[in-house]
Amino acid sequence: MTEQKERELYFWMVLVREFEARVAALDKQGKLAGGVYSGRGQEAATVGVCHALRPDDWVFPLHRDMGAYLVKGADPNRLMAQIFGRRDGFSKGKDSYLHGGDLAHGIFGATSMLAATLPVAAGMAYKFRMKNEDRLAVAFFGEGASSRGDAHEAMNFAGVHKLPVIFVCENNFYAYSTPNELQFAVENVADRAAGYGFKGEVASGNDLHTVMNVMQKATDRARRGEGPTFIELKTYRYHGHSEHDRAAYRTEEELVTWESRDPIELWEHYMDKRKYDLPAIQAETLARARKVVEDAVAFAEASPEPTGPEAMDDLYATPVGEGR
Numbered sequence: 001m002t003e004q005k006e007r008e009l010y011f012w013m014v015l016v017r018e019f020e021a022r023v024a025a026l027d028k029q030g031k032l033a034g035g036v037y038s039g040r041g042q043e044a045a046t047v048g049v050c051h052a053l054r055p056d057d058w059v060f061p062l063h064r065d066m067g068a069y070l071v072k073g074a075d076p077n078r079l080m081a082q083i084f085g086r087r088d089g090f091s092k093g094k095d096s097y098l099h100g101g102d103l104a105h106g107i108f109g110a111t112s113m114l115a116a117t118l119p120v121a122a123g124m125a126y127k128f129r130m131k132n133e134d135r136l137a138v139a140f141f142g143e144g145a146s147s148r149g150d151a152h153e154a155m156n157f158a159g160v161h162k163l164p165v166i167f168v169c170e171n172n173f174y175a176y177s178t179p180n181e182l183q184f185a186v187e188n189v190a191d192r193a194a195g196y197g198f199k200g201e202v203a204s205g206n207d208l209h210t211v212m213n214v215m216q217k218a219t220d221r222a223r224r225g226e227g228p229t230f231i232e233l234k235t236y237r238y239h240g241h242s243e244h245d246r247a248a249y250r251t252e253e254e255l256v257t258w259e260s261r262d263p264i265e266l267w268e269h270y271m272d273k274r275k276y277d278l279p280a281i282q283a284e285t286l287a288r289a290r291k292v293v294e295d296a297v298a299f300a301e302a303s304p305e306p307t308g309p310e311a312m313d314d315l316y317a318t319p320v321g322e323g324r
């Protein structure tokens with residue numbers, strides 16, 4: 001990998017962290033329109049996965065996958081406006097962050113029902129297959145979501161039809177407060193892939209190199225027509241489930257253990273070992289990321305609130321023959 005690419009990957013992780021930190025602060029100031037689910041600590045997972053994709057591939061992020069939006073190409077200004085519930089957001093102020101997809105960049109908005117997007121991702125991959133398109137669908141979900149029937153149905157269907165879809169489970173050890181041992185009885189969630197007839201990979205979600213390696217294998221497999229991969233990335237969220245959750249169900253020792261494997265610090269350590277000018281890179285990257293975030297906040301704050309009647313816009317398609 002070139003130094004330029006490694007620095008770019010670093011920028012994405014720092015941008016995701018800075019963006020989410022600002023969003024958490026804005027939430028505490030009561031400025032936002034909906035729930036905030038920080039993925040702080042999970043940046044290597046979303047950045048590593050999405051960096052491996054092409055612009056015309058599709059991602060299906062869930063509530064903790066802000067990085068997927070940013071790396072896949074969503075405009076940070078519109079993303080922030082979405083989080084503020086303003087007219088320039090993807091849903092034009094009709095919804096909170098969670099449900100705002102950005103169709104122009106291949107980002108499907110999350111649904112509140114966990115795992116409900118997985119069959120949609122499989123369906124989209126089925127369409128790619130039918131139309132002979134060299135494109136992939138990537139569905140993110142947590143280990144909690146993996147317990148839902150939708151996840152099983154999607155993976156079974158994808159396995160039967162050898163679809164170009166990658167299932168990325170970010171296992172951060174808690175689904176809200178439910179720990180792994182009360183969530184599934186297998187050792188790894190990805191062990192289930194065998195039951196669907198495709199490959200399961202278990203990897204560190206905090207180590208960017210590892211994430212990129214497993215993604216490379218999975219995208220190659222899918223593009224060769226060899227079907228899906230179930231990637232389980234072991235990672236950790238530093239914040240509670242959402243900003244109001246103090247996460248009293250975990251120990252300080254556990255949190256600190258994971259913080260000592262911080263994905264951004266691991267990458268900095270790597271760049272240092274490569275003898276790059278780390279202090280200069282850190283300062284430059286942080287300034288660049290903060291500028292993007294501050295511009296996005298200014299844009300969102302200047303974006304108007306939608307008016308009442310706009311609530312009815314876009315609810316129905318224009319009937320055929322009418323309008324245009």
Ligand SMILES: Cc1ncc(C[n+]2csc(CCOP(=O)(O)OP(=O)(O)O)c2C)c(N)n1
Pocket residue numbers: 064112113114141142143144145146148170172174175176241
């Ligand atoms: C079907 C369904 N059940 C419960 C919820 C409430 N809920 C939202 S997020 C969440 C925890 C999800 O955990 P996980 O899938 O592991 O993802 P994480 O939040 O850890 O990233 C729960 C229980 C929901 N949205 N949908």
